[in-house]
Amino acid sequence: MHRPLLAGLTTTVLTGASLLALAAPSQAADTTTIYVRQTAAACSDTGPGTLATPFCSINPAVARVEPGQTVDVSQGTYPERVTVGRSGTPEQPITIVASGTATINGPTAGVVVHGQHDIVLQNIRVAKTADGPALDLADASGLTVQGGSFLPADTATAPIVRLAAVSRTTLTQIVVKGAVPTSGISMDAATTGVVVSSATVGGTYKVAEPNVGIRIDGPGNTILNSTVGAFTGAGIAIGPAAADTVVANTQVQSGAGLGIHVRGAARTAITNNYVRDHCGDGIRVDGDATGVSVQNNIMTSNGITTRSYCDPADPPGVEIGLFDAAASSTVVDYNNTYHFSSPSDTAYSWNGTRMSLQAFRLASGQAAHDLDTSYATEAEDSANSAAPGFQATDRAGNARADNPNRPNTGAGPMPWADRGVTEYLGAPRAWVETKLDLGTRTVTADASLSLPGYRPISRYVFDFGDGTVVTSDKPVVSHAYATTGDYTVSVTVSGSDNRTGTAAQGISVLRRTGTIGLLALVNLRYTSATAGRVLTADKATLAGDGQFDLADAGNGRVAVLSRSVGRYLVNSGAILPNSPVVTDEQTFDLVTNADGTISLRWSGRAYVGVNGSAQLVATATAIGTREKFYRVNPADANRTLKAGANGQFVSAESAGAKPLVANRATAGVWERFDVLDLGNGKVALLAQANGKVVCADGTGTKPLIANRTSAGAWETFVLVRNADGTVSLKATINNHYVSAESAGAKPLIANRTAIGPWEKFTVGG
Template structure:
């Protein structure tokens, strides 16, 4: 019985290898891809840029790439500063991407990409290390630029931000990772940059937490930009900085934590929406609105332990920070409500600041006429089902993409059309948990799966789906099922339990229906468990 089984696997491996060979040949002949691989013995900057004779440098490929083509960067260390010399089109962008695996990076103090005066360019999975006095990505006077993923590590002596946008419009950054140091910043967007969405940016500068040095994780100086679903750690000036000319900026679903400066600082901008953010353990104010700021909305945020509350990295700085501070002209019409602020203890006398005067929640309500629905509570359950879904900048999903979910055990005290949205960037979701008892009978080639011990989430489990690994899948309302296999073998059984709200969980068990040898068969050994929301 075992020999045919091994033979079957071996045959599959040979077949797979043949298929990969065919795919590789077709890929190599693709005229829309220009290949770069510095480690290839056959690379040549005078060559055709094929998979078999790639370019040695990225610059050589950039010199000839045209609309609709992709430059794929393979293994090697590229000490280059690449300038993209032409544009793509909306239907046929120019793409530069690093291969999905293998050691490949642009490295050195001037390494990186420059896009100046172009449009419809995509940069995917770029890896840039040790950049210094110039940005790793320097994008100027350009539009329809997409940055997809990638990582950008600054040198310890860097003085420039990792990514700088100057005069950039209608562009998007998706999930770039930035690692900074003192003197450098994360993402900088100048006053002429507008219509940019920075989504799921990670900007970290753990070395910037001991002194206020003026650096910013994300700096927004121009109007009409959006910062959502991002993570910022460190930076001495502010985690997220919104300058005076950055009217109409949306800052939502972000997590800003640890660092010597402010968490989110709106310094004079009008119409900013600061919504559903978590700001934690900053040395200065968690959220600060000051200067000539007007019509700013600060709602649904969670603020915890900001303002020099004993953190060792706050040494040497001011000690009077608060969770939420509104100052100067901003006291005229800033809307602050549905926030949850906790300043190390209940009934703290310095959780808020109103034009420079620290005060507790009750005093802030009296002085400002705001915060009628604010809470002073430090537990995650206090954030649930209580946000304002009509707040400017409110997102229908949380920072991980989960839709808003209603916990039936928590009263819905929020406002707007979705009264059960949570405060902060994470929506609490409790899915069911799939649990199984699996019994196999080698004599009859059957397996019985009992999922009756599965635990419900917020709502009861309404269906059970069993996939037996032999092409047979059954969905039913009963948690118990027996299935007969046509032949002995090893199979994986996937059990999925789905609740009435569409949340579900899956569990995989390994079934051995081969004849016994010197060892007993493995029955019902769990491989993994996972939980998802149906799309």
């Protein structure tokens, strides 16, 4: 049985109610983020770029950003050509992210990165650019372009995305579409080490010139898990100098010209792709190409010129064609082809002669394991996993799986791998994660990471261990428990073929005794939690990720639950918010120190402290500065004080460099304070202006000023609640009340023996 905590802790240390009985706090702006808000009334291109006064345009923000900072662009249409003129570092890249539906739009619109490195572009959308590429990268390295879309005007002539002398770069989950007469993505001969993954590259049939989806002219580049289609030239064109190119798990479809064209490049790997519906050849290798591998691909209906987007005057193509000197050194094997009908006598070409699979084998000595078939099941368990460029996962990220009902006719270390872009899976694999809310005794069970089998998952059956069973077609379900206790949550997933998979996870639903923030004494920074990562005392303000529920774990101990993660803290070499259950390893002794701070002793063995990297670890055998934390009730963070003397907000003037004074009509960062609960009605004030503790300087003979790194006798106040709803502060160092002297005209000072209008303050949010 759980034994209640000590009464003193329950009423003071563990209280979840605000000391000031006020509304919940609002979050202050992150100083590592520069904001762009075109629609904000207070936006200014010469301002600070804070959330309160953001930039109106992107370029002024980008011109100011430093390594490790983020430019956050919200919704709006920005008629700019954004030029990134600064570099980040591998450890602290510069990030530019569109957090809303922001579009860079106009005839000169685009994003330019020339001569820079370690830049991250997230969810950037460029539309209707006609002058230059929508994304222009040159002499750059260490770039990551994630998400977003690049859509040129119909009159555009440059490549939509151009890479010149670019290295160590990833383009992932981007959409590139347009009717340009050149390329969707172009990589010049000096570009190397670029990975294009999960991209969608589409053209149209509006241009007469042979345009290309992805043009690769430099060595060592990779195309993975992408979709390319609707180009009049080639879907993917690999130039003579583009040695060691890999094209894998990619769908190349519906082109008026060729699918994948290897134009003399050495050691190209064309592996596990799906190439279909081209007017010309599906895969063509020609010129002086050497060491090319064409394996595990599925080829369907290429070389048919009767489609509406084909020129009927052009000669029909084939599924796979080898030409010139390239024919003698290209490896073709483990492919599936279906050309018009099966069997087909024109699915292959050997130096311009169209022929059947059998004739191609005789002429080339290749394609011993190719299949002339349209049946998808023939792709199962039949790929060569030793082929160059082979990926351990399929296009969707699924690991290779063996179908026990089919013989393994493939080769390599995984002879059960499938051909083409999709790995056929067997029974679904269930996965369940739980998130707890102790305030409502609610658990949210999330089975979203469950993997389907041969059929998509159509049903989720959740058993919450208390007799409640919920059947749903959605992977996320919540349930409120009537009583506290330990339970097992399980989910059974099934597809339309009735194959099932089950996963389970134990949870502990404990009684919440309070909610606090933990402000580390050593650096006056709040502790924050992120799923799967070590707790870190690194935040200047108390936000949602810094709120922790204290729960009765029995025997006088507490369990600590991260409200944002929904998991209990556990010591796994460091303190992480990873555990859904509470055992001895997830319990802490809560110690109240003489100076009003608290400490946590993990499982009765070691005290939790802040190390040199600001991470929380449980290694100390005694309490020192690093093992002490101020407790802050979330409702007492980010508060304002309005003086009754003049109705003005109290400000830590000049970012805390000057004494506190009630002289502001509105509240910004300088006018906000966190109330530190020192127990027994005593508090301290932390100024958000500079992250310092407010002091009754000179034993109270001097004005209040925020200049201390800890709360001692001069920094401790008794909080007095007045009958009219206001509060007053009595400095413990001299037992005098804090006054907005001279009706607020002078700085605050603790010099009054009684409470009058000048000694009353209204606390706000």
